[in-house]
Amino acid sequence: VKADGTYEVTVPKLAAGTSVSVEQTKSGVTSGSVTTIVQDDAVPSAPTVNAVKDTDTAVTGTATAGNLVSVKIGDGNYSAVVAANGTYSITIPAQASGTKISVTAKNTANDKVSTATQVTVTDTTLGAPAIDAVNTASTNVTVTGEKGALISVRLPDGTVLTKVADNTGKAVISIPKQTAGTVLTATQTGANGKASAAASVTVVSNTLAAPTINDYYATAGYVTGKAPTGASKIALYVDNQLVRYGAIDSNGKYQIYAADNAKMN
The missing domain is CATH 2.60.40.10 (Immunoglobulins)
Structure with missing residues (x-):
C-alpha cells in the first residue's frame, strides 16, 4: 500500500463476471474482505443479418447471447434481446424492395454498441408467366x-x-x-x-390456308412447296388418294417423295 493509501496488484486478465475479493493485513491482523465483479468492457461484434425480402415481417440473424439487437428502418427502431442460442428475430412491418435496414448489437453491461450491419430489402416480384x-x-x-x-x-x-x-x-x-x-x-x-x-x-385462325405447291417435274422426285402458318404436317394426295405425309421445316417449307408413285412419272 502506498503512502497515499492506494494500492495496485497485477492479476491475470479476468473474464467478465469474475468475483474479486480484497482484504488487508496489518500487524498480523487481517481485515474483512470487500468484493467486486469484473465488468464486461468489450465492444460487441456486429450481428449477422439474414436476407430480408419485401414479403418478410421479421429481421433475423445471430449475435452474442444477451446483447440487445436494434433494427433501424428510416425513423423506425425495433429491438429484441438475443436468445441463449445466439439467434434473434425482430418483428417489423413488411418493407418495399430497396429499403435499407441497419442492425446493431449493444452490450447491455457497458452500453457499448457494435458497428452496424446493413442489408437491402430484396424484390420478390415474379417473372412473366x-x-x-x-x-x-x-x-x-x-x-x-x-x-x-x-x-x-x-x-x-x-x-x-x-x-x-x-x-x-x-x-x-x-x-x-x-x-x-x-x-x-x-x-x-x-x-x-x-x-x-x-x-x-x-390469336390465330383455327382454319389453315391451303399450302403452296411448286411446279413438279417427273425427274424431280419430290413435291415441294410452303405450308401455311400453324400447319404441323403436309399430306400428298394423287387423284384423291393419300400417298404419304411430309414434314415441315423451320422455314415452313416441305418436300414429299413422289417418284415411287406411277401417276407422278
Whole structure:
C-alpha cells in the first residue's frame, strides 16, 4: 500500500463476471474482505443479418447471447434481446424492395454498441408467366406461372379475368372466342402484391390456308412447296388418294417423295 493509501496488484486478465475479493493485513491482523465483479468492457461484434425480402415481417440473424439487437428502418427502431442460442428475430412491418435496414448489437453491461450491419430489402416480384397458344375456336386460355400466384388475363376490351394457379402453376381461364389477330396479355401476382411483367399471345385462325405447291417435274422426285402458318404436317394426295405425309421445316417449307408413285412419272 502506498503512502497515499492506494494500492495496485497485477492479476491475470479476468473474464467478465469474475468475483474479486480484497482484504488487508496489518500487524498480523487481517481485515474483512470487500468484493467486486469484473465488468464486461468489450465492444460487441456486429450481428449477422439474414436476407430480408419485401414479403418478410421479421429481421433475423445471430449475435452474442444477451446483447440487445436494434433494427433501424428510416425513423423506425425495433429491438429484441438475443436468445441463449445466439439467434434473434425482430418483428417489423413488411418493407418495399430497396429499403435499407441497419442492425446493431449493444452490450447491455457497458452500453457499448457494435458497428452496424446493413442489408437491402430484396424484390420478390415474379417473372412473366407463360401463355399457351390461342386460336379463334378457343374458349379457354392456359397460363403457367408460380404455384399459388394470382394469374390475370386481359382481353382487348379491358376485361381482366383472374384465377389462382394450381399446384403445378397452371391456371385455365375461360374466355369468349376471339378474332384472329387479337392480342391477349397475362400477368401473375405473388405474395408482395406486385404484378409481373406481361406475357402476350396473338390469336390465330383455327382454319389453315391451303399450302403452296411448286411446279413438279417427273425427274424431280419430290413435291415441294410452303405450308401455311400453324400447319404441323403436309399430306400428298394423287387423284384423291393419300400417298404419304411430309414434314415441315423451320422455314415452313416441305418436300414429299413422289417418284415411287406411277401417276407422278
